[in-house]
Amino acid sequence: KAGVTQTPRYLIKTRGQQVTLSCSPISGHRSVSWYQQTPGQGLQFLFEYFSETQRNKGNFPGRFSGRQFSNSRSEMNVSTLELGDSALYLCASSWGLAADNEQFFGPGTRLTVL
Amino acid sequence: QQPVQSPQAVILREGEDAVINCSSSKALYSVHWYRQKHGEAPVFLMILLKGGEQKGHEKISASFNKKKQQSSLYLTASQLSYSGTYFCGTGDPRSNTGNQFYFGTGTSLTVIP
Numbered sequence: 001k002a003g004v005t006q007t008p009r010y011l012i013k014t015r016g017q018q019v020t021l022s023c024s025p026i027s028g029h030r031s032v033s034w035y036q037q038t039p040g041q042g043l044q045f046l047f048e049y050f051s052e053t054q055r056n057k058g059n060f061p062g063r064f065s066g067r068q069f070s071n072s073r074s075e076m077n078v079s080t081l082e083l084g085d086s087a088l089y090l091c092a093s094s095w096g097l098a099a100d101n102e103q104f105f106g107p108g109t110r111l112t113v114l
Numbered sequence: 115q116q117p118v119q120s121p122q123a124v125i126l127r128e129g130e131d132a133v134i135n136c137s138s139s140k141a142l143y144s145v146h147w148y149r150q151k152h153g154e155a156p157v158f159l160m161i162l163l164k165g166g167e168q169k170g171h172e173k174i175s176a177s178f179n180k181k182k183q184q185s186s187l188y189l190t191a192s193q194l195s196y197s198g199t200y201f202c203g204t205g206d207p208r209s210n211t212g213n214q215f216y217f218g219t220g221t222s223l224t225v226i227p
Contacts, residue, residue, distance in 0.1 A: 033215060
């Protein structure tokens with residue numbers, strides 16, 4: 001079956017702009033989690049959505065938000081971009097909650113903020 | 115609250131064994147292990163649940179010491195394909211206030227011929 005897909009794969013934005021990233025999970029998976037990966041901070045948890053509800057949230061400012069649709073597809077939005085938001089954004093889907101199940105990662109969206 | 119992994123980096127020759135440790139400052143509900151090759155997304159290796167269940171897909175073993183809040187990943191007879199960065203991860207879905215999924219600090223493993 002098809003894996004997790006993320007669009008776009010690459011993005012270049014300038015400070016102050018906003019961006020929306022999209023994630024399509026594996027068919028049948030109800031949980032989608034988002035992570036930020038940077039060389040300095042490693043893999044940082046942003047949030048987890050399960051059946052359209054935000055289940056868990058990481059320690060990121062309110063500029064980072066997300067949502068999940070009834071078909072389990074998820075979007076992540078970052079408003080008022082800062083240079084420090086440059087990172088690889090990964091989404092991962094799992095059949096149930098991430099803590100109990102293996103997560104399947106998408107290829108990521110590489111965001112560069114100039 | 116990010117789990118700490120040790121060692122930070124290790125270089126092995128093919129056929130050698132390695133152990134990667136993951137320590138948490140809080141009680142572990144479950145421990146996950148993932149491997150990420152350069153330029154690729156993390157790939158699931160194994161999950162160890164508090165009840166003792168293990169789920170994994172590769173010939174890699176792991177232990178989970180609930181008392182010590184530690185987990186160790188055992189790589190035996192390493193192959194070149196084992197090279198990558200290994201992450202442990204932990205989360206607890208039972209928290210009513212919401213809980214993060216924490217990935218560890220990572221261990222870079224390089225297998226050389």
